Amino acid sequence: MISERVEKPLASWRGKERYGNELLDCLTVIFKSAGCTWSKCRMCSYRHERYDSQSCEKLYHHLAAQLAWVKAEYKPEEYQMVKIFTSGSFFDPAEVPPEFLGDVATCFCGKLVIAETRPEFIDTDGIRTFIETLDNGTWEKPLYCAIGLETSNDSIREKCINKGFSYADFTAAASRAKSAGAGIKAYLLFKPLFLTEKESVDDMKQSIRDASVHAEMISMNPCSVQRRTELEFYWKRGAYRPPYLWSVLSLLRDAPVHITCDPLGGGQKRGPHNCGKCDYDLVKGIRDYSLNADRELINALLETPCECRNEWDYVLAHEAPFCMPLTR
Numbered sequence: 001m002i003s004e005r006v007e008k009p010l011a012s013w014r015g016k017e018r019y020g021n022e023l024l025d026c027l028t029v030i031f032k033s034a035g036c037t038w039s040k041c042r043m044c045s046y047r048h049e050r051y052d053s054q055s056c057e058k059l060y061h062h063l064a065a066q067l068a069w070v071k072a073e074y075k076p077e078e079y080q081m082v083k084i085f086t087s088g089s090f091f092d093p094a095e096v097p098p099e100f101l102g103d104v105a106t107c108f109c110g111k112l113v114i115a116e117t118r119p120e121f122i123d124t125d126g127i128r129t130f131i132e133t134l135d136n137g138t139w140e141k142p143l144y145c146a147i148g149l150e151t152s153n154d155s156i157r158e159k160c161i162n163k164g165f166s167y168a169d170f171t172a173a174a175s176r177a178k179s180a181g182a183g184i185k186a187y188l189l190f191k192p193l194f195l196t197e198k199e200s201v202d203d204m205k206q207s208i209r210d211a212s213v214h215a216e217m218i219s220m221n222p223c224s225v226q227r228r229t230e231l232e233f234y235w236k237r238g239a240y241r242p243p244y245l246w247s248v249l250s251l252l253r254d255a256p257v258h259i260t261c262d263p264l265g266g267g268q269k270r271g272p273h274n275c276g277k278c279d280y281d282l283v284k285g286i287r288d289y290s291l292n293a294d295r296e297l298i299n300a301l302l303e304t305p306c307e308c309r310n311e312w313d314y315v316l317a318h319e320a321p322f323c324m325p326l327t328r
């Protein structure tokens with residue numbers, strides 16, 4: 001459900017998530033915060049969701065009111081996992097007051113929490129303190145820090161995404177999180193701006209291999225065109241096409257570890273799509289695979305007969321890269 005009242009989170013919903021070989025009931029909450037302090041990624045519109053500076057003075061009260069709404073709306077026995085997002089980084093003290101972190105850890109004590117943050121906000125002591133309140137012995141790792149690594153390639157992360165941190169920053173943050181007792185979830189972005197389909201497939205293959213060394217969970221986000229973004233500017237001028245679902249399937253098939261994937265906007269012109277005829281079944285299959293990890297399903301989906309399969313083969317073979325200068 002999407003909310004416009006400040007007392008509610010931006011969105012919250014219940015669903016299922018795969019964890020190891022288990023299926024858990026999961027509550028996802030997107031808190032409205034002071035907003036991402038980086039706010040420069042080329043494909044991101046979440047950064048527009050923030051309190052204005054005046055209401056930031058009352059930020060803690062806004063967040064506490066949202067948490068109270070969550071407590072009233074969802075019974076704790078209805079979910080085991082909680083995924084927490086803000087319009088930036090949950091552990092950024094300028095975005096989410098540290099006092100509120102304590103409230104969240106108390107509220108979700110005994111749950112498995114996955115909270116998204118940029119790597120620079122993973123502080124060993126802060127994470128340890130959060131876990132001390134959150135942990136009641138139910139989970140070996142009660143907290144996973146979810147980092148939008150996007151790719152393990154520093155050039156692509158800088159030039160095509162403008163993410164503002166390096167792969168070394170990610171691995172250092174993963175070490176800090178682990179020393180504090182937390183796990184790591186990596187989000188990868190499949191097909192950012194300026195890459196051909198083939199380049200982006202190759203980038204994901206390498207990124208999955210690299211990220212799996214540091215992250216227990218990997219989720220691949222096929223890029224979609226969000227409003228009021230630089231990506232949308234290029235897309236409107238025909239300079240960007242979201243990835244093919246065939247590519248998504250081939251990456252899931254070839255990945256050395258289980259990768260989850262929720263193709264947002266799948267089958268639509270702004271989201272990952274094929275020709276329009278075969279999209280619905282493939283998107284559904286990709287979502288099913290995230291839960292059941294059944295590679296045979298992916299193999300079967302890749303055999304779906306459709307004319308656009310030839311188009312995808314052609315694009316992989318013939319799409320040419322455009323030059324991005326290395327220097328200014």
Ligand code: SF4
Pocket residue numbers: 036037038039040041044045046047087088089118148163
């Ligand atoms: S992708 Fe994350 S880090 Fe980048 S601008 Fe959006 S919220 Fe900030």
Ligand SMILES: [Zn+2]
Pocket residue numbers: 274275276277278279306307308309
């Ligand atoms: Zn098709």
